[in-house]
Amino acid sequence: MRFLSLVGNSFGCSASGERLVSAARDGDLQEAKALLEYNPRLARYSTFGVRNSPLHYSAAQGHQEIVSLLLESGVDINLRNYRGQTALMQACQYGHWEVVQTLILFGANIHRADYLNGGTALHLAALNGHSRCIRLLLSDYIPSIPNCWNILRKRSKNKESIAELDECALREVINRPADGGVTALHMAALNGHVDSVQLLLDLGASVTEVTMEDGTTIDLIGAGSTALHYAACGGNAQCCQILIARGASVTATNANGWTALMVARSWRKNWLDEILSTQPESQSQVLPSPFLSLPLMSIVKIARECGWRTGDSLPSCQDPCAVCLERKCTVAAEGCDHEFCTQCALYLCSTNNTSNVAQGPTGSIACPLCRHGIVSFVKLPGTKPTIKAVARTSLSLSFCTCSSEIPESTSMTTPLCKPEVHCTRISPLGSSFRNLSCQSFPSMKIHSSLCMGAPNTSPSLVPCPADRNLQNHLVRCSRSGLRRSASEGRRSWFSALNQCVTTASGC
16 A cells, blocks of 8 residues: 555656646636646656657746746747757747747747757748747847848948857858758748748848758648748748848759749749849849847847746835836936836847837837937946746656645754765665655755665664764664564665655655
8 A cells, every 4th residue: 555655656757747738728827826836846747659748838838827837837938849858949830929039038048959850949930921930039139239121131330240240150050050951041942921021131141051861751832942032932922032132042943953933833923924024233222121120139139138927016206117107127228218127128129120220220129218229228327137046846757657745843852964975876766766865854965875776774863963972872773673574674765765755845
């Protein structure tokens, strides 16, 4: 019965994990809070087979509050499922920019690639035309300087500003190929996402990148195809015009000897004949993307350092944020000096989709109060950095791994060492319990010889040298225990372990 109670705790973790998965998928915030308060380590639970965690489900469904709750519980933000996808990839795939914003603020890795096709979060965002997600993914690469767009377009001669922009790193991220050499620009052009194509080109995407032969990729167009070939296959005339205006060649051929015009005709996109027939003598003027947002890097840095969600009540003597009228002002816009809270400033930078401002360089966003172009935000003098909270989870839950958190008992005053055993040979209990640490015994140190897989061992307690009288007393008391047989010692071990697990509060 005692062994069955241990197994019951294992299945209890699995059942609680499935409940958390359902709450994350359905957006049930109260249920998720209750389960995580009961056992914070459930945040690292993953479903059988597809290996999706609650973070994956909540990100794919766009439940921002549950995503924040899971991240604050200490879950690994870069957990992968069976395909190698992270929560950031799934949020970008479905265009949930609020979730992408939260994950970026928590430091999600944008460079992780899918196991099956080598695509990153940027590829998925471009494939589905989510320009706001693209902008957020690249927020750490676009500095908040006035002439950033001119530098990228090679129109600036100011060498001092160039030092603030790592142009090589930005181009490497944007032009990173997936399997078969397909870039984010290829994917956006194929599906006719004009806004995403224009934004990627403004940020340094290359029109000369070509695909390659790859055994895992089925390319119906052929290796050596440019983004213009893919745009011709997709049939969007505006995408073709933008690519040609940015330097794409209409005479370039792929490995099959096809030009973009031949690709369009093979896919019966006859309305592209006039656009793809001749190369224009001069490149036409293309307006910058309305999704450029120069202040985004500055506000993201402030949000990471000082937080962006506060529950503190606003002092009666302090003016509230002019946008939400609820939170205190923490940042100021450079130029017009209007003050906002961090959350409203983040919202303005993330949702802006217009390049028309009264005064300001390309990529600046309009101040909601005076329409002046905002290039960057600065912290107000009273804004203090937040204290990083310690993650509440440190143990990865598999399908049915029991991982209870047991607080140190205050009733036991014996000054024994804390457990420092790292044993993985507890074969009688099964593999489900190999991750159980000895935290169940908060005031004793157990010898490594107590591992049940070790031969000729007997249980013993090793006290700390803090109290010599107590140590001598324990030694005298343990002499009688040494005369016991190994079977009796093992039964006492099972009894202690069963009592600890059955009274634990984690599972």
